[in-house]
Every structure is written in C-alpha cells, then in structure tokens.
Amino acid sequence: MQTASRTPEQKQAGLTTARILLEIKAVNFRPEEPYTLTSGWASPVYVDCRKVISFPRARTTITQLMTAAILREAGYESTDAIAGGETAGIPYAAWISQQMGLPMLYVRKKPKGFGRNAQIEGEMKPGSRVVLVEDLASDGASKVNFVNALREAGAEISHSYVVFFYSVFPGALKSLNEIGVHLGYLANWWDVLEVAEQDGLFDKRKIDDVRSFLHDPVQWSKLHGGRAE
Template identity: 35%
Template sequence: MSTAAEVAKRLMQINAIKLNPQNPFTWASGLRSPIYCDNRLALSHPDLRSFLIDCFVEKAADFGPVDGVAGVATAGIPHGALLADRLGLPFIYVRSKAKGHGRQNMIEGEMASGARLLVIEDLISTGGSCLAAVEALREAKYQVSGVLAIFTYGFPQAQSAFEAASCPFGTLSSYPVLLEEAKNQKYITNDQLKTLQEWQQDPKAWSIRFSN
C-alpha cells in the first residue's frame, strides 16, 4: 500500500474523513458535500499523529533545504509545530487576519528576513486561505519554498491558483486516492463512487442538483 493510501485509510478509520453521498454534509459556505474532512482529530491519536509527522518529514525533502516552518492558522499550526520540532527548525504561524489588539500581528513568532519557509496546512480545498498566508509571508520578506498539507480535494481551481501564485504544493494524500482506498475497503459501492467522482468535477453544480 502506498503512503498516500495508508494516510487515507487511517484518516477514515478515526472518522477524520467521512463520506456520505446519500446524506451530504453542509459546509460553512452553504454548499452540500458528500465528504467532510476534520484532520484535527488526528491530533488526539498519538500513533496516527506520529505517522503523519513521519510522512511530513519525508515529503518536506521534496522542497529542498528550508530555514523554518510556518503553520497556517489554525489547523496548520499543530502539525507545523510538530514538524518544526522534528526537524529542529524555528516555527512561526500566520493568522487569517491581523490581531485586533497589542502589536496587531498577522505573523506570530520570529524568523530572520529572507528565511526560506515551508508552509504547513491541514487541508487544501480551493487554496484561498493557504495562498493568503503565502502572500502575507512574502510581503514580510520571507521566501516560500512551497506548501505541504495532509489532504487535498484535488479541485482544478486549487491547482490553477497555486500555479498563478508560483507556489509549489504537495499533500500526503488526496481525494482520488481516498476514493480508491474507500472502494478497496468496501466503504463505498460502485454507485457511490460514481456520485463522489461527479462531486469533485463540479462541487457547486452537484450541490445545486442535490438540493433540487
């Protein structure tokens, strides 16, 4: 079994990733979705938590030598901090917006100007929040070597957004790998697999069609 498949399997085992094409979840945006992903649950499982950091260490090598790690608030912070600790590197994190009091920081922690950073996120959907963090780091005169996340839905717009930002990214696992593993584990049927694949191709249209 590939590492990506193992990650997907373990996340499903603890219900960090749930698939329910018959009774979709409602996202904060209001869209209906057959998948719900909460990788924060992995933090409560020491064996899985350690396994994910092992995977992060391995994948981090793809981005070359870096001077530090930056986590995207909030879900990317614990994984980023654990990775930085494992690598013996400094750690900072990026808020979604500047703090409303004190020094009004958007970036917390300290790192030398020009430092090369690997950005850690837990989940990539459209890539918007993650790339906002990348932009903030670049404006602060840091170099971003790339973004590494646990999971991606594999939306084409995310790929396009990262390309437009000239920012490499990678993930430990992905939606296509998840579906293959879910099928192998008999977690979903062939009909459900088709429904889940249709959602990835156009989530908005799928949501509208399901609601109607």
C-alpha cells in the first residue's frame, strides 16, 4: 500500500531520514519474530526514533528537515508555538522550537493530578496556533489525545508532524482527518526499504518479507498473530 505521491523535496527528505535511521540502527527488520505495535498490528519492522537523541549530527539534520516541512506546509508566519507529546515528542519540540525561534510546550498524556493539574506545560496564550510534533505514527490515534488537550487549553491546531509514519495500515489517518488535523512526516517504510535495498543492508529474504508486509499489512498481521482489521 503506497502513500500519496510526494514532491521531489519531500521524497529526498524521506530518503535522507531513512538513511540516517538505518545508519544509527534505529530500524529493525525482524520478520521471523514480529513486533506487536501499540495499535495491535503485527509488524516485521520496527523503528525507534528515540535513538536520534544520542546522535547530534543526525538530530540536527532531522530538525532542519522537519522545520523545512513545517514552514513549507503549515506556513512561514502561521505558527505561534511548537508542542511535543509526552514523552518521545518532547526532545523534537525542543529542537524544532529552537530552530524556528518559537516557544515550546509539551503535552502530558493526562493531567498530572496535583498542583495546577495541568496537562499542557509551558506558557500558551489562548488562540495560539500550535504545531504538534512527535517521533512517529502508526495509525495517528495517539495524537488525538494530545490535540484535544491543546484545543481544550485554547490552542488552534491543524497540523502535526512526525519523523516517521508507518503509512501502511488501512484508515491510518482517519482519526486525525476526522478532527481536522493534517499529519506531515519525513520518512516511511517505503523509503527505508528503498535505501536498505540500495545499500544491501539486509539479506534478500528479510527484504522480501518486508515487501510482502508493505503490500498487504492486514493479511501479514493476521497470519502472524496480530490485529486482523
């Protein structure tokens, strides 16, 4: 299942990000022992974007690519603050807000339960136009909680960006589309597969298994003990 067509600039950003993630070994191909994602799907592949925090040159490049995507797609003077979701989105919010010269916020998964009982940390004026940034998305559902929290606090939010989007599961963007939020991303599994093949990083059997998953993820998940619909 391929995603919608991208511009040459978006495609190049995807390949660059994929190469970085492969180089720092944030990508794992394990078809013989599938991963179970938080959404319940079984997957032969897994990416850990948290590893980026330990690689300064990698994170600088990814920050620059994410910033360029936000400016290109959300607008040059249309964002008042950058928010990161607890916990993986927090470092990305810090780097991107610094790059863009904007205030940073972070969103808790739920109110902290004491003191101000806040779910949004940082200072945000009502009506602020906020972009939510995260490390990755498989089906977008986890972003809805963060978006709702920001809106309840008075933010205007119509854009969310991630470093990596699985982009293979059916209805992956439905939950975000229903609340009027566009999900932008840098890389997906097709980018990773392309770079992995070009550079000969995995044996043919693993590559073929991953390609099989990408073409029919629901059936692959069902056959490997994961979610089937």
